[in-house]
Amino acid sequence: MLTGESVDAIIYGALAALNAERDPGDQIPMSPDTALFGVDAMLDSLSFVSLITDVEASLNLDHDLEISLADDRAMSRAHSPYATVATLRDYILEVVTEP
Amino acid sequence: MELRGQYTVLRPLQVEDAELTLGWRLGDRAGLLNRGAETVAEQAKWIASRPATELNFVIELRSGQPVGMLSVVAIDDINRRAEPARFLIGDPAAVKGIPVAIEAMKLLYELVFEQLKLHRVYGTVAADNRLMIKWQTSLGMKEEGRLREHLFIAGRFQDAICLGMTEEEYRSVALPRMRALIRGTGAEFSQVREAGGPDAHR
Numbered sequence: 001m002l003t004g005e006s007v008d009a010i011i012y013g014a015l016a017a018l019n020a021e022r023d024p025g026d027q028i029p030m031s032p033d034t035a036l037f038g039v040d041a042m043l044d045s046l047s048f049v050s051l052i053t054d055v056e057a058s059l060n061l062d063h064d065l066e067i068s069l070a071d072d073r074a075m076s077r078a079h080s081p082y083a084t085v086a087t088l089r090d091y092i093l094e095v096v097t098e099p
Numbered sequence: 100m101e102l103r104g105q106y107t108v109l110r111p112l113q114v115e116d117a118e119l120t121l122g123w124r125l126g127d128r129a130g131l132l133n134r135g136a137e138t139v140a141e142q143a144k145w146i147a148s149r150p151a152t153e154l155n156f157v158i159e160l161r162s163g164q165p166v167g168m169l170s171v172v173a174i175d176d177i178n179r180r181a182e183p184a185r186f187l188i189g190d191p192a193a194v195k196g197i198p199v200a201i202e203a204m205k206l207l208y209e210l211v212f213e214q215l216k217l218h219r220v221y222g223t224v225a226a227d228n229r230l231m232i233k234w235q236t237s238l239g240m241k242e243e244g245r246l247r248e249h250l251f252i253a254g255r256f257q258d259a260i261c262l263g264m265t266e267e268e269y270r271s272v273a274l275p276r277m278r279a280l281i282r283g284t285g286a287e288f289s290q291v292r293e294a295g296g297p298d299a300h301r
Binding site for chain 2: 021037038039040041044045046047048049050052053054068070071072074075077080081082
C-alpha cells in the first residue's frame with residue numbers, strides 16, 4: 001500500500017539522484033514545499049523530466065505500479081501537479097487509487 | 100521555416116547569430132557537446148556552411164528573446180530518417196518556469212514526422228550526459244546500443260549511447276507525453292502570471 005510517506009521517499013530519492021550531480025552549493029532542498037517546476041524552482045527542464053522519469057521508474061520497480069505521470073490526467077487539472085513535492089505526492093496518490 | 104508553439108518559436112539560425120550562439124557553445128552547459136568553433140568568425144563561417152541536409156534553429160521565447168538552439172541534421176529522404184542535434188538552452192534563467200525545452204523538442208519532432216514525413220529519428224549522447232539520456236528516453240527515445248569510447252570529450256574517451264525513435268513511437272508515446280508535460284508545467288506558469296508574478300518572458 002502506497003502512503004504519503006512512501007511517495008515522499010520516492011520523490012526525495014529522485015531529488016537525491018539529482019543532487020548527486022550538482023555542486024554542494026546548489027543542492028535542492030528535501031521539503032514538501034520544494035518547487036519542482038516554476039519560477040521559484042531550482043530544477044531546469046532536463047532535471048525536472050529526469051525527476052519525473054525516476055519517480056515513475058521507482059513506482060514501477062519498487063511498487064509494481066506501471067503508471068505515467070505525464071498523460072491526459074495531468075493535462076486535465078486546473079493546477080499543476082508538478083508545482084511542488086507535495087502537489088506531486090498528492091497527484092501520485094490520486095492516480096494510484098483511481099479505480 | 101519558422102515553427103511556432105504556445106511558448107516557443109524555432110526560427111532559422113543565421114550568420115548574425117554567430118556571437119550569441121558561440122557564447123552559448125563556450126558556456127559550461129555545453130561541456131558535454133562536441134567541440135565547435137572557438138571564435139565568432141569561425142562560428143559565422145560554420146553557420147554559413149551548413150548543408151542542405153540540416154535545419155538549424157534558434158529557440159526563442161514568444162517575445163523574440165533568443166534562449167537556445169536546436170537542430171535536425173543528417174536528413175535522409177531515402178531512408179526517411181534524421182538526427183536531432185545541438186540541443187542547448189543557453190539562457191536558463193530566461194526559461195525558468197516555462198516549458199520551453201520540452202516544447203522546442205515537440206516542435207522539432209512535429210517538423211520531422213508531420214512536415215518532412217520521416218520515419219525515424221536517432222542520435223548519440225555522451226554516456227556521462229546522464230540527464231540528457233534520461234531526457235531523451237523520457238520523451239520517447241529508446242536506447243538502442245552503446246558505442247565504446249566513441250567520443251573524446253573533456254580530455255578523455257567516453258562511450259556514446261545510441262538512441263532512436265520511430266514515427267509510431269512518436270505518435271503513441273512521445274507526443275502525448277510532451278503534450279502532458281507542457282500542459283502540466285504550463286499551468287503552473289499561468290498561475291504565476293495571473294498572480295502578477297515576474298514576467299518570465301523577459
